[in-house]
Amino acid sequence: MTGRGPAPVPYDSELEPGLAFFLDLVEQIPLRAETILANREHFATIIQPMSTQVGELPVEWEDRVIPGPEGAPDVAITIVRPAGSAGGAPRPAPGVLGIHGGGYVLGTRFFGTGELIDLALRYGTVGIAVEYRLAPEHPAPAQVEDCYAALEWFAANAVELGIDPDRIIVSGASAGGGLAAAVSLVARDRGGPALAGQLLNTPMIDDRNDTVSAHQYDGIGAWDRNNNDTGWNAMLGADRGTDRVSPHTAPARAADLGGLPPAFIEVGSAEVFRDEATDYALRIWAAGGRAELHVWSGAYHGFSGFSPDAIVSHAAISARDSWLRRVFAG
Amino acid sequence: MTDAVLRPVPFDPEIAPIIEAMATEPQPAMTEETLPLMRGSDTAFPAADAALVARERGIEAEERRIPGPAGAPELELTLFRPVEHSAAASVPAIVNIHGGGMIVGHRSWEHARIADLVEELGVVGVNVEYRLAPEHPFPAGVDDNYTAVAWVAAHAAELGVDASRIVVMGGSAGGGFSAAVALMARDRGGPALAGQLLLCPMLDNTNTSVASRQYDGIGTWQREANLFAWRCVLGEELAGSPEAPAYAAPSRADDLSGLPPAFIEVGAAEMFRDEDVDYASRIWATGGQAELHVWQGGFHGFDMYAPEAEITKAALATRVSWLRRILGLAAPMGDNE
Numbered sequence: 001m002t003g004r005g006p007a008p009v010p011y012d013s014e015l016e017p018g019l020a021f022f023l024d025l026v027e028q029i030p031l032r033a034e035t036i037l038a039n040r041e042h043f044a045t046i047i048q049p050m051s052t053q054v055g056e057l058p059v060e061w062e063d064r065v066i067p068g069p070e071g072a073p074d075v076a077i078t079i080v081r082p083a084g085s086a087g088g089a090p091r092p093a094p095g096v097l098g099i100h101g102g103g104y105v106l107g108t109r110f111f112g113t114g115e116l117i118d119l120a121l122r123y124g125t126v127g128i129a130v131e132y133r134l135a136p137e138h139p140a141p142a143q144v145e146d147c148y149a150a151l152e153w154f155a156a157n158a159v160e161l162g163i164d165p166d167r168i169i170v171s172g173a174s175a176g177g178g179l180a181a182a183v184s185l186v187a188r189d190r191g192g193p194a195l196a197g198q199l200l201n202t203p204m205i206d207d208r209n210d211t212v213s214a215h216q217y218d219g220i221g222a223w224d225r226n227n228n229d230t231g232w233n234a235m236l237g238a239d240r241g242t243d244r245v246s247p248h249t250a251p252a253r254a255a256d257l258g259g260l261p262p263a264f265i266e267v268g269s270a271e272v273f274r275d276e277a278t279d280y281a282l283r284i285w286a287a288g289g290r291a292e293l294h295v296w297s298g299a300y301h302g303f304s305g306f307s308p309d310a311i312v313s314h315a316a317i318s319a320r321d322s323w324l325r326r327v328f329a330g
Numbered sequence: 331m332t333d334a335v336l337r338p339v340p341f342d343p344e345i346a347p348i349i350e351a352m353a354t355e356p357q358p359a360m361t362e363e364t365l366p367l368m369r370g371s372d373t374a375f376p377a378a379d380a381a382l383v384a385r386e387r388g389i390e391a392e393e394r395r396i397p398g399p400a401g402a403p404e405l406e407l408t409l410f411r412p413v414e415h416s417a418a419a420s421v422p423a424i425v426n427i428h429g430g431g432m433i434v435g436h437r438s439w440e441h442a443r444i445a446d447l448v449e450e451l452g453v454v455g456v457n458v459e460y461r462l463a464p465e466h467p468f469p470a471g472v473d474d475n476y477t478a479v480a481w482v483a484a485h486a487a488e489l490g491v492d493a494s495r496i497v498v499m500g501g502s503a504g505g506g507f508s509a510a511v512a513l514m515a516r517d518r519g520g521p522a523l524a525g526q527l528l529l530c531p532m533l534d535n536t537n538t539s540v541a542s543r544q545y546d547g548i549g550t551w552q553r554e555a556n557l558f559a560w561r562c563v564l565g566e567e568l569a570g571s572p573e574a575p576a577y578a579a580p581s582r583a584d585d586l587s588g589l590p591p592a593f594i595e596v597g598a599a600e601m602f603r604d605e606d607v608d609y610a611s612r613i614w615a616t617g618g619q620a621e622l623h624v625w626q627g628g629f630h631g632f633d634m635y636a637p638e639a640e641i642t643k644a645a646l647a648t649r650v651s652w653l654r655r656i657l658g659l660a661a662p663m664g665d666n667e
Contacts, residue, residue, distance in 0.1 A: 007617030012655065212615045262626060269614055269621065281624065282607060285598055286540045288337030292598065292626035295610065297591065297619055297652065311661050315651035322644035323626065326342070 005215035005225070009270045012298030018307025019300045022222050026302075031227040036105050036136070036234065043102065047110050050078065058083040059120050061113075066153045069145035076131040077150055078109055080116040082124050085162060094196075094328045095163035096127040097151050097183070101174030103204065103223070103231030104135045104143055112176055114305075122321075123328060126163045128154055132179070135234035140249040143175075143235070144182040148192070151183055155193035167328060169197040169261075173302065174223065174273075175231065177203030181251040181263075181280070188259050189248075195261035197327040199320070202267045202301055203277055206252035207232040207240050211275035221271060222301040228272055252276050258287035264323045265291060266316060268299030294319050338544040339599040342627030345636040349549065349629060360433075360555045362464070368434045369462075380408045380457075383441040387449040389413060391441075396481045399473040402461075407478060408437060410448040410455035415490050422495035422524070422657040423454040423482055427475050427511075429502030429631070431532065431551070431559035433463050440501070443634075450650060451659055454491050456482055460507070464562035468578040471563070475507045476514050483521035495657050497525040502551065502602075502631060503559075505531025509580035509592075509609070516588050523590040525656040527649065530596045530630055531606055534581035535560045535574045539604035549600055551630040556601060581605055587616035593652045594620060595645060597628025621652055 011019060028042060029035050050061050060083045068075045085093065096119055100112030109129035116127030132146035151170065158165040172180040177200040184198040209228050218225040232240050232250075239245055247254035263284055267277040274295060281293040296303065296312050304313040341349055358364045384391035392409045415421070426444040428435045437457040444455040460474035479498055486493035500508040505528040512526040534542075537557060546553040560579075561569040568574045576583035592613055596606040603624060610622040625632070625641045633642045654661055 006615075009614050009617055009619060014655070212611075216614075216617070264626075269619070274614060275611065278607060278611060278622070282604065285339050285544075285603060285624075288339055288544070290339060290598070290626055291624075293607075293622065293624040294648075295620075295622040297593075297621035297655070311651055311655050314661065315648055318651075319623070319644055319648055322640060326344075326626070326640055 003216065003218050003220040005218040006212065008216040008220060010298060011270050011300060012310065012312055014310040015298060015300060015303050015307045015312065018303065018310065019222060022300070022302060022306040027222065027227070031103065031105070031230045033136075033230060033233065036230070039106055043106050043111070047108060050110060050113060053110070053113055053117060057117060057121060059117050060086070067149065069149045072142070072145065075146050075149055076109070078113060078129045079126065079161070080113060080120050080129065081126040082120050085124070085126070092158070092162055092164035094123060094125045095154060095158065095161070095168040096125045097147070097154055097168065097170040098127050098129045099132070099147055099170065099172035099176035099179045099183070100129065101172065101176040102134075103227060104175045104178075105231055105234045106134070112172065115171065119324075123324060126161050135231070136237075139237060140235045141246065144179055144186060144248050147179050147183050148186045151187065151193055166194065167196045168193065169199055169327060170195055171199035171201070172203075173201035175204045177201050178205045178251060181205055182248050184260050185251055185254055186248050197262045197264065198260070199323075200263055200265045200277070200280075202271065202273050203251075203265065203280070204228070204231065204273060205250060205280060206276040207236055207245055207250040208252075209272075211279075213274035214272050214276075217270070217272045223272060225272055252280060256287070257283045258289055260284060260289055262290040262327060263292070264320065266294045266296070266320065268301060268303055269295050269297050270299055271301040273301065292323055336540070336543055338548060340627060341599050341629055342632075342639070342641055344639050345627070345629065345632055345641070348635050352550070360558045365433060378438050378441040380410075380438070380441050383445045384410060387445050389445060389448050390415070396478065399477045402470070402473065405474055405478055406437075406459040408441065408457040409489070410445045410457070411490075412448065412452050415454065417488055417490045419490035420492040421453050421490060422451070422497065422659070423456060423486070423489065423491040424497045424499055424527075424653075425456045425458060425479050425482055427458050427460070427498070427500035427504035427507045429500065429504045430462075431555060432471055432503040432506070433559050433562045435462075435503070440504075443501070447650075447653070451653060451657070453657070454489055463559075467565060468563050468575065472507055472510045472514070472577050476511050476520070479511050479515070479523075480521055494522065495524045496521060497527055497653065497656065498523055499527035499529070500531070501529035501634070503532050505529050506533050506580060509533060510577045512589050513580055513583055514577055525591045525593065525653075526589070527593045527653070528595070528606070530600060530602050531594065531609070532556070532559075532602060533579060533609055534605035535564060535568075535579035536570050536572060536581075539608075541603040542601045542605070545599075545601040549629050550635065551601065553601060581609060585616070586612045587618055589613065589618055591619040591656055592621070593649065595623045595625070595649065597630060597632055598624050599627050600630040602630065623648055
């Protein structure tokens with residue numbers, strides 16, 4: 001394993017086949033400004049349609065178009081719920097606002113619906129997947145504003161959707177984790193819907209890309225430092241790295257992390273986002289806030305999805321489940 | 331930020347009543363005068379009988395005495411083994427170092443913790459007795475613990491242990507000692523440890539982190555007790571000093587490279603949170619292996635006080651997962667299905 005930066009943390013050997021699979025399937029084309037479109041075309045071939053994702057599972061889904069942010073286009077969403085629950089359950093269900101990953105430049109909402117299907121099956125949740133606008137065609141803050149508009153709609157339509165407005169969480173992985181953190185900040189700052197939790201799976205939150213871990217995974221691994229540069233450049237252009245970057249775009253920039261919903265932060269020890277995720281947790285705690293942090297040994301970006309049978313992935317999924325039980329019990 | 335506005339992270343609602351109940355019967359402050367009372371107290375963690383603990387789990391216990399460090403008394407150990415375990419076997423060993431701020435406690439407080447792992451993983455468990463401060467300040471405690479770990483490695487064949495799969499573990503002071511033993515083993519070319527399992531480890535003598543100030547007057551291990559403990563171990567002059575030796579306070583180590591894989595667990599609502607996160611971060615920065623778990627709203631030693639709580643069950647399962655990975659033990663069939 002050789003990169004351009006300081007010695008990296010080695011991978012858990014049980015994860016290496018999954019990492020190789022990830023690189024072969026997802027990162028065939030190094031993500032650079034000039035390859036964003038080619039990567040989108042490739043993503044379109046690997047994201048399965050809902051009918052395939054759901055198959056015979058007892059889950060139903062519905063596409064909707066909801067109002068976008070002021071002055072912006074409408075937003076497409078997909079509602080995912082347990083089959084037969086549309087008429088309302090005895091107790092309103094927990095709600096999940098699911099935000100897909102893809103470095104702010106790739107993917108569709110169907111890149112993140114797998115989690116919503118899983119949570120509907122195991123926790124009876126009603127989820128919505130948001131089709132937010134991508135960079136660079138739509139630079140920041142289009143992404144977070146679309147997601148926040150979806151949160152407002154979700155909370156305002158809780159009764160129709162059969163969800164408990166006191167048990168809405170926002171969840172996402174990678175750029176989706178960054179947007180989940182950003183939506184939590186926006187909701188706090190605008191006095192918006194109260195969130196019961198923010199599930200930040202390997203969140204992309206710091207445009208500066210300058211931590212030790214960001215340098216350790218320069219040229220190696222899944223979602224390396226260079227891919228990360230591409231995503232942030234597309235989002236921020238010339239503003240990147242300056243004090244003009246809003247914390248609603250790069251949550252690591254927030255001076256105040258008090259008053260946020262409980263956070264679950266999960267990351268691998270062998271990936272770019274390790275240090276920014278750890279620092280985010282530390283700063284929430286320093287403000288007296290609630291956060292749980294899990295940094296999995298030798299784990300690459302997205303390990304639990306691409307190496308689901310590894311012991312460490314089982315443990316990661318179990319820890320996430322434990323937090324969800326605690327949050328949904330509240 | 332000043333202390334006046336420093337708000338602590340709230341406790342997990344399921345376990346908060348334990349703290350509230352303790353607050354209704356405040357313990358006397360830890361001082362030289364109250365130390366004998368603290369040591370005699372068995373209300374929180376009653377002294378357990380090793381034979382009984384073993385019998386309850388279908389394993390065996392044996393008391394041993396081994397040579398202490400040069401010029402020091404012998405050490406007492408309790409060995410826990412699977413039944414019919416023989417010297418012909420070659421299983422991993424886990425050496426447990428008990429907690430208690432390096433000033434109180436006894437291995438019998440933690441027989442259950444190590445015996446549970448012997449039962450679940452089929453390993454040999456070793457529970458170590460070491461000398462306490464202030465009667466025996468640094469380096470007595472860490473020397474005793476290092477001697478015990480080295481003895482297990484040297485007697486691996488007799489014990490039916492695979493010398494390449496020895497893990498050192500402990501909670502609180504025991505976590506600090508475990509980290510120190512790992513540093514000493516690296517520096518002295520001692521036993522090649524397979525891992526260090528550090529549970530809410532007591533690593534930093536300076537008491538300067540945010541967390542160390544958030545839990546001033548609340549929780550199961552409070553700032554004043556910690557300050558007192560470090561004075562007992564290091565003396566007044568070195569107690570809070572950045573010049574303290576790394577084998578006393580592992581956070582003082584300049585170099586955290588070349589260490590065995592670490593598992594670091596701590597509660598989000600306790601004073602060791604930040605020093606433990608920092609230790610993990612510094613290991614990663616060297617390219618070393620560490621796994622870090624900070625449980626939301628967990629207070630110091632939450633697993634011991636609230637064994638049935640959701641976060642305790644999750645934390646215990648996570649520890650076992652790491653031990654299986656480090657020790658090459660397959661997950662049982664049906665695990666996590």
